[in-house]
Each structure stands twice: as structure tokens, then as C-alpha cells.
Amino acid sequence: MASTSVFHSGRPFLMAVLLALTLPLAGCGINNIPSYEQTAKAAWSEVLSAYKSRSDLIPNLVETVKGFAEQEKSVLTEVTEARAKATSVQAQIPADILTNPAAMQKLQEAQSQLGGALGRLLAVIERYPDIKSGQNFLALQSQIEGIENKIRIARSDYIQAVRQYNTELTTIPGRWWRAFMYPDKTEMATFDIPAEEMKTPKVDFGTEKK
Numbered sequence: 001m002a003s004t005s006v007f008h009s010g011r012p013f014l015m016a017v018l019l020a021l022t023l024p025l026a027g028c029g030i031n032n033i034p035s036y037e038q039t040a041k042a043a044w045s046e047v048l049s050a051y052k053s054r055s056d057l058i059p060n061l062v063e064t065v066k067g068f069a070e071q072e073k074s075v076l077t078e079v080t081e082a083r084a085k086a087t088s089v090q091a092q093i094p095a096d097i098l099t100n101p102a103a104m105q106k107l108q109e110a111q112s113q114l115g116g117a118l119g120r121l122l123a124v125i126e127r128y129p130d131i132k133s134g135q136n137f138l139a140l141q142s143q144i145e146g147i148e149n150k151i152r153i154a155r156s157d158y159i160q161a162v163r164q165y166n167t168e169l170t171t172i173p174g175r176w177w178r179a180f181m182y183p184d185k186t187e188m189a190t191f192d193i194p195a196e197e198m199k200t201p202k203v204d205f206g207t208e209k210k
Contacts, residue, residue, distance in 0.1 A: 040161035082117035104189040
């Protein structure tokens with residue numbers, strides 16, 4: 001009983017010692033890896049959300065153009081098919097996509113094709129004053145600008161977050177913490193965005209703003 005009493009009476013002291021030894025480590029980057037990982041995951045969620053917003057907008061845009069330019073079937077078909085492919089790929093992304101470069105590339109290729117098809121559709125609209133002046137299209141125009149800008153920012157934030165996380169895993173002292181504390185952590189997949197796609201998109205069809 002005496003030994004048990006001594007053990008329990010010493011527990012507060014042992015806890016205090018462990019706490020005193022652990023607290024300084026927090027300032028040495030012990031929490032950087034999980035913190036950076038969560039930041040990157042949050043940034044990735046924003047990328048997917050922005051892609052979905054663009055995909056949700058396209059059917060309305062296609063219907064609006066179809067009402068005025070039924071003859072532009074090839075362009076309308078292209079953007080519709082690109083949307084279907086991008087939506088399918090996004091719906092089937094594997095759980096490990098953040099550490100799966102092949103899956104990441106497949107998703108980005110589908111989104112790039114969709115972005116290109118959407119750009120060609122918008123170029124076609126330039127030839128149709130009746131479309132550009134329609135109230136429905138004016139509302140869509142504003143949404144397109146906002147969503148494309150959101151995509152640009154979300155992708156940029158993700159790329160930067162992944163760069164910070166991967167750098168932490170591969171440089172000292174992060175590499176040490178990874179070896180001792182987070183051996184299961186692996187580098188995240190990123191992607192390269194063409195410089196022209198990283199610019200703030202300008203959707204201007206010559207409409208007058210009142």
C-alpha cells in the first residue's frame with residue numbers, strides 16, 4: 001500500500017516534468033507537419049468546391065446560348081461533354097488523391113479540358129449581340145467571372161499549401177519530426193497550372209454597365 005501511495009503521489013510531479021519537456025518542443029516545429037497537412041486539405045476542399053460551382057453553372061449557360069444560337073451545336077456539344085467528363089472524374093476521385101499524382105493529373109486534365117471548352121463557348125457568344133444583352137446572360141456573366149476567379153485563387157492557395165507541407169517533410173528539422181513522430185506522412189500531389197490560367201480571367205462582352 002505504501003509503494004502504491006508513493007507512486008500516486010509522484011504522478012503530478014512526473015506529469016509536470018513531461019509537460020515541461022514537451023512544451024518547448026512545440027516551438028521547435030513538432031506540430032508543423034499536422035498543421036500544414038490540415039491547411040493543405042482545407043485548400044483542396046476549396047478547389048473541389050470551386051470546380052463544382054463552375055460545373056453547376058454550365059447547364060444554364062448552355063441553355064441560354066442554345067436559345068439564341070442553336071446552330072452552334074459543335075461548341076455546345078463540346079462544353080457539355082467536357083462538363084460530363086469532369087463531373088464524372090470528380091465524382092470518382094480516390095480517397096488517396098492528395099498523395100496520388102496519377103489521380104491528381106487525371107482530375108486536372110479533365111478540368112483543363114472543361115475550362116478550354118468553356119472559353120471557346122464564351123468566344124462564340126461574342127458574335128451574338130442578342131445573347132450578350134439578355135438579362136439571364138448578364139447574370140451568368142457575373143457568376144462566371146466570380147467562379148473563375150475563385151478557381152484561380154483556390155488552386156494557387158492549394159499549390160502553396162502543398163509546397164509548404166512537402167518542404168516541411170523533406171527538410172530539417174521537419175524531416176526529423178517525420179521520422180520520429182509522423183512516419184506515415186507522405187508528400188502530397190500537386191499540379192502545374194499554365195501561367196495564362198493563373199491570371200484573373202476577364203469576361204467582358206462589351207455590355208454597358210449601368
